[in-house]
Amino acid sequence: MSRNRVGENPEKSIDEGAPKEGSGLSFSETVATAIASLASETRLRILLVLWDAQDRPLRFGELRKRVGVADPGQFRYHLRKLEDQFVRNTAEGYDITNAGVNVVWAVRSGDLTWSGDVDPFPIDSVCPACSAGLSLRYEEQMFFVICPDCGRTHEMAPFHPSGLVGRTNREIHAAFERVSHGQFELGAHDICPRCYGTGSFTLVTDENAVPTDLREELSAAELADLTRYDLQEGIASVVWTCSQCGLWMEFPLAVLLCHRTAVAEFYRDHGVDVDAVPARDLPNHLGDVAITVTELDPLSMLVTMTKDDETLTVSIDGGFAGVATERTPADYGSPAS
Secondary structure (H helix, E strand, C coil), X not given: CCCEEEEECXXXXXXXXXXXXXCCCCHHHHHHHHHHCCCCHHHHHHHHHHHHCCCCCECHHHHHHHHCCCCHHHHHHHHHHHECCCEEEECCEEEECHHHHHHHHHHHCCCCCCCCCEEEEEEEEECCCCCCEEEEEEECCEEEEECCCCCCEEEEEECCHHHHCCCCHHHHHHHHHHHHHXXXXXXXXXXXXXXXXXXXXXXXXXXXXXXXXXXXXXXHHHHHHHCCCECCCCECEEXXXXXXXXXXXXXXXXXXXXXXXXXXXXXXHCCCCCCCCCCCCHHHHCCEEEEEEEECCCCEEEEEEXXXXXXXXXXXECCCCEEEEEEEECCCCCCCC
């Protein structure tokens, strides 16, 4: 079953894998202190005014005037709460730091305040399970590609609420496809699209390798599809999890490999532009795929991908990086034979 999904790991510890500060505080304590310093409407207005100011840095008096606080002492109190972490005090005046910009972006993207949903609307894509037309649904800042007829979820990925503003349904769908492709492209190369951290790949052979929130989203039939592990038929799934923020992605193994340059070039030579085909539809365009496990510890596999009159063999290690490829005529046989 074709699918690609992105989500977040609710079991991820706030301190696990996180960089430590030199203050002696734990990472969670440092974060709590930073969040507490933002617990004021005045302080949020300071950040918004600084970000919008084309003539920053701003002197104390000018900044206070634009924020709209009459009492200089009260304003100085709030400003000091933001200094160093979110606001920089320079000889020319006050400016916003990158951390402060990230706060503004989070506010204006709707990530911190949006609670609305978008009713499902049809998209130009067909369910590979029942051939019915698919729909796109937006709920809790996540898009879901669903089949209204059989109920299957074929794709899920986070999407900032600000991306809905000023767009028609057709434009929202186009934006989602581009964003989700970029997210999977980064994850396939071990770059988290949320925090840019690194992570690890896990071959899915049973339910224990499936993220908790994904298990809760899927029906019993969909979970059975996800955990289906048939090497002869080339069916296997991989989950990538960010070691920093816990974001996870789930790929069919063959789709994951399509993010490798040599594999993408192979399919382009055979008329398939893997960047133009939605990931959920890609398995239907890949021809015959077979997987051979050559070593268990550490894991090593050969994946043969045959399209038309040619076979591409990809050697992959436990990190699921394409370490070697070889192209041969289809009737020549696999290099592993």
